[in-house]
Amino acid sequence: MEKVLYNEKILPLYYKLGMSWEGLPAIEPGQFVMLRITEQVDPLLRRPFGVYKILGLGAGGQGSEGSEQGIEILYKVVGKGTKLMANLKPGYTVDVLGPLGNGFQPISKVGSVRQNQRIIMAAGGIGIVPFYLLAKNYHLSSISLKLLFGGRGKDDLPGLEDFKKFGIDTAVSTDDGSMGKNGLVTDLLKKELSKKGDCVVYACGPKAMLKAVAKMAEDADTPCYVSLDNAMACGIGACLGCAVKIRGQGSGVRSQKSKAFSPYKMVCKDGPVFDAKEIAWEEI
Amino acid sequence: MGRDIKKKSEVRSQESGEKTPRTGKPDLSVNIAGIQLKNPVMAASGTFGYGEEYAPYLDLNRLGAVVVKGLSLKPRQGNPPPRIVETAAGMLNSIGLQNMGVEIFIEKKLPFLKKFDTKVIVNFFGDSIDEYCAVAKVLDGADGIAGLEMNISCPNKQEGWLEFGTNPDLTFRVVSAVRKSTKLPLIVKLSPNVTDITVLAKAAQDAGADVLSLINTLSGMAVDVNTQRPKLGNIIGGLSGPAIKPVALKMVWQVFKTVKLPLIGIGGIMTAEDAIEFMLVGASVVQVGTVNFIDPQASIKIVDGIEDYFKKNKIKNVKEMVGSLRI
Numbered sequence: 001m002e003k004v005l006y007n008e009k010i011l012p013l014y015y016k017l018g019m020s021w022e023g024l025p026a027i028e029p030g031q032f033v034m035l036r037i038t039e040q041v042d043p044l045l046r047r048p049f050g051v052y053k054i055l056g057l058g059a060g061g062q063g064s065e066g067s068e069q070g071i072e073i074l075y076k077v078v079g080k081g082t083k084l085m086a087n088l089k090p091g092y093t094v095d096v097l098g099p100l101g102n103g104f105q106p107i108s109k110v111g112s113v114r115q116n117q118r119i120i121m122a123a124g125g126i127g128i129v130p131f132y133l134l135a136k137n138y139h140l141s142s143i144s145l146k147l148l149f150g151g152r153g154k155d156d157l158p159g160l161e162d163f164k165k166f167g168i169d170t171a172v173s174t175d176d177g178s179m180g181k182n183g184l185v186t187d188l189l190k191k192e193l194s195k196k197g198d199c200v201v202y203a204c205g206p207k208a209m210l211k212a213v214a215k216m217a218e219d220a221d222t223p224c225y226v227s228l229d230n231a232m233a234c235g236i237g238a239c240l241g242c243a244v245k246i247r248g249q250g251s252g253v254r255s256q257k258s259k260a261f262s263p264y265k266m267v268c269k270d271g272p273v274f275d276a277k278e279i280a281w282e283e284i
Numbered sequence: 285m286g287r288d289i290k291k292k293s294e295v296r297s298q299e300s301g302e303k304t305p306r307t308g309k310p311d312l313s314v315n316i317a318g319i320q321l322k323n324p325v326m327a328a329s330g331t332f333g334y335g336e337e338y339a340p341y342l343d344l345n346r347l348g349a350v351v352v353k354g355l356s357l358k359p360r361q362g363n364p365p366p367r368i369v370e371t372a373a374g375m376l377n378s379i380g381l382q383n384m385g386v387e388i389f390i391e392k393k394l395p396f397l398k399k400f401d402t403k404v405i406v407n408f409f410g411d412s413i414d415e416y417c418a419v420a421k422v423l424d425g426a427d428g429i430a431g432l433e434m435n436i437s438c439p440n441k442q443e444g445w446l447e448f449g450t451n452p453d454l455t456f457r458v459v460s461a462v463r464k465s466t467k468l469p470l471i472v473k474l475s476p477n478v479t480d481i482t483v484l485a486k487a488a489q490d491a492g493a494d495v496l497s498l499i500n501t502l503s504g505m506a507v508d509v510n511t512q513r514p515k516l517g518n519i520i521g522g523l524s525g526p527a528i529k530p531v532a533l534k535m536v537w538q539v540f541k542t543v544k545l546p547l548i549g550i551g552g553i554m555t556a557e558d559a560i561e562f563m564l565v566g567a568s569v570v571q572v573g574t575v576n577f578i579d580p581q582a583s584i585k586i587v588d589g590i591e592d593y594f595k596k597n598k599i600k601n602v603k604e605m606v607g608s609l610r611i
């Protein structure tokens with residue numbers, strides 16, 4: 001059981017929830033936690049949330065925000081569970097399971113990208129979450145970072161200020177033109193991909209956006225990693241509920257000898273971050 | 285074949301394995317059809333993976349048994365996503381029995397589970413009587429399996445995809461055939477999606493089942509009004525969780541009054557109190573399913589809670605509890 005440190009509304013539908021976490025484990029950008037915020041049976045299941053910030057590590061660590069060790073969750077109120085979350089007050093307890101899943105591949109492991117190249121982070125709305133830790137990991141390195149951030153309107157760009165604060169080069173788009181370029185984040189991406197030099201695209205957002213981003217990256221022959229957000233029950237690979245269809249294995253089941261017996265992967269355990277080329281986008 | 289509710293001494297399930305220790309510590313052990321369990325709590329099939337997934341989160345040695353995800357002869361790919369959706373105090377799943385097949389299980393997963401001091405029960409299914417028997421035979425030859433649990437909520441491809449577990453004749457035939465294919469203790473897991481579960485329970489008993497477990501998930505569906513589409517890729521799924529507990533309790537009680545076999549109660553158990561309710565209506569053992577997702581340690585908390593309840597109520601062993609509902 002972890003303690004709520006703060007729960008602040010930052011935009012009409014978005015909140016930041018800070019909580020303490022004793023013996024905080026190492027957390028990679030893109031990993032998530034399963035939160036249980038009530039002992040009641042409705043809502044029943046835990047809810048998955050990315051880790052936005054790491055709190056209280058002091059000067060030597062990844063950050064120095066706040067004094068108590070813990071994490072910050074950035075969340076959007078969309079339904080039963082997140083509505084309840086919005087009522088959490090400092091001192092309340094929350095049950096955290098995690099960190100879970102595989103985060104974004106460090107750029108050093110992305111084959112075709114040489115050192116000193118560019119990372120493009122493409123975020124849609126609440127899809128901004130994994131990029132704060134990612135940006136922290138790289139912003140002092142020689143790798144150049146670009147954030148492309150799209151939302152429905154100016155109230156759909158949570159955390160934008162945080163990125164501006166530590167000087168990340170950012171381009172914004174909104175569907176209604178209330179901030180930045182009037183259009184989609186993929187319009188920004190098109191321009192970015194046309195620039196010279198190797199880059200890698202990391203993306204998180206609604207499925208339709210990820211699908212479009214994956215296609216553009218593939219056409220541009222650029223490595224692309226996406227973070228998926230399927231519904232989950234266990235979060236640890238036990239229930240087989242969060243399946244996503246993988247490309248290139250047809251509809252049939254492989255022979256028993258083959259280890260890859262299934263055309264499905266589990267978002268919680270094999271992901272949530274996947275190489276975009278792995279996903280059978282036509283079925284999403 | 286009914287059971288005299290008053291004469292509980294006749295119930296053959298609850299012969300407690302160990303002598304009650306003199307310390308006054310209640311005896312939680314149970315023996316069902318020769319499977320000696322250290323306590324009456326098992327993790328339910330499909331909600332606990334192959335045990336491995338949960339090993340980092342709880343001490344598997346503390347469980348009565350682990351029932352693994354349902355296995356078929358060949359690997360199965362399962363249903364298209366979305367496969368799960370939460371409903372009021374419950375969840376629907378349409379996993380579609382995705383599994384790695386019985387042989388890969390024996391080679392890759394069983395060795396890990398065997399290391400623990402808990403019983404391994406293997407849940408399995410088929411889409412024909414032949415497949416059920418073939419899986420049972422393969423499992424019969426493997427070392428480290430305490431018993432088999434037959435999931436009969438599965439359609440029969442040779443007879444119009446009618447579910448084995450919804451028809452007494454089919455239930456009798458498939459259980460009889462499997463009975464001849466294995467020497468291991470045979471648990472038959474009943475489907476609740478029937479008009480009268482006692483008829484199916486009798487059919488399974490007559491066919492030679494050693495133990496009955498119930499209930500599997502209740503058939504259900506959910507609709508998204510924004511997209512006007514079903515919320516599950518498979519349209520229909522199985523309901524589990526606290527929402528189904530009253531239905532499950534009633535069915536265990538009905539079956540307890542009808543057959544003599546030991547029973548395993550399943551359905552919506554979240555706490556030790558829930559487990560005790562199932563014991564009172566006739567379950568010798570319980571399985572916990574959906575709650576594992578919510579609290580990976582729930583099964584152990586339930587074991588501890590049962591022990592506390594026994595102490596508080598001066599109950600010496602499981603046998604004393606089973607079917608002792610006051611009416």
Ligand SMILES: Cc1cc2nc3c(=O)[nH]c(=O)nc-3n(C[C@H](O)[C@H](O)[C@H](O)COP(=O)(O)OP(=O)(O)OC[C@H]3O[C@@H](n4cnc5c(N)ncnc54)[C@H](O)[C@@H]3O)c2cc1C
Nearest residue numbers: 047048049050074075076078079080081082129229230272
């Ligand atoms: C790996 C992973 C990481 C995630 N990280 C975050 C995060 O950092 N911050 C965050 O706010 N959310 C995140 N999510 C999404 C979050 O888990 C869901 O928004 C949450 O479970 C919704 O719970 P609820 O009870 O409020 O909604 P429910 O009552 O379960 O759903 C209500 C309605 O909202 C819809 N809905 C569900 N999820 C979303 C969604 N993501 N966006 C819009 N509508 C949705 C449902 O389809 C349903 O119609 C993440 C999901 C995954 C899988």
Ligand SMILES: Cc1cc2nc3c(=O)[nH]c(=O)nc-3n(C[C@H](O)[C@H](O)[C@H](O)COP(=O)(O)O)c2cc1C
Nearest residue numbers: 328329330354377435499500524525551552573574
């Ligand atoms: C995700 C999921 C997968 C399941 N898979 C199986 C299975 O493979 N075989 C089986 O016999 N029952 C399966 N079940 C049913 C459970 O074992 C149990 O009977 C049911 O969920 C009711 O118990 P609960 O309310 O405690 O979850 C599954 C249930 C869930 C939720």
Ligand code: FES
Nearest residue numbers: 233235237240268
């Ligand atoms: S949520 Fe259970 S397997 Fe992914």
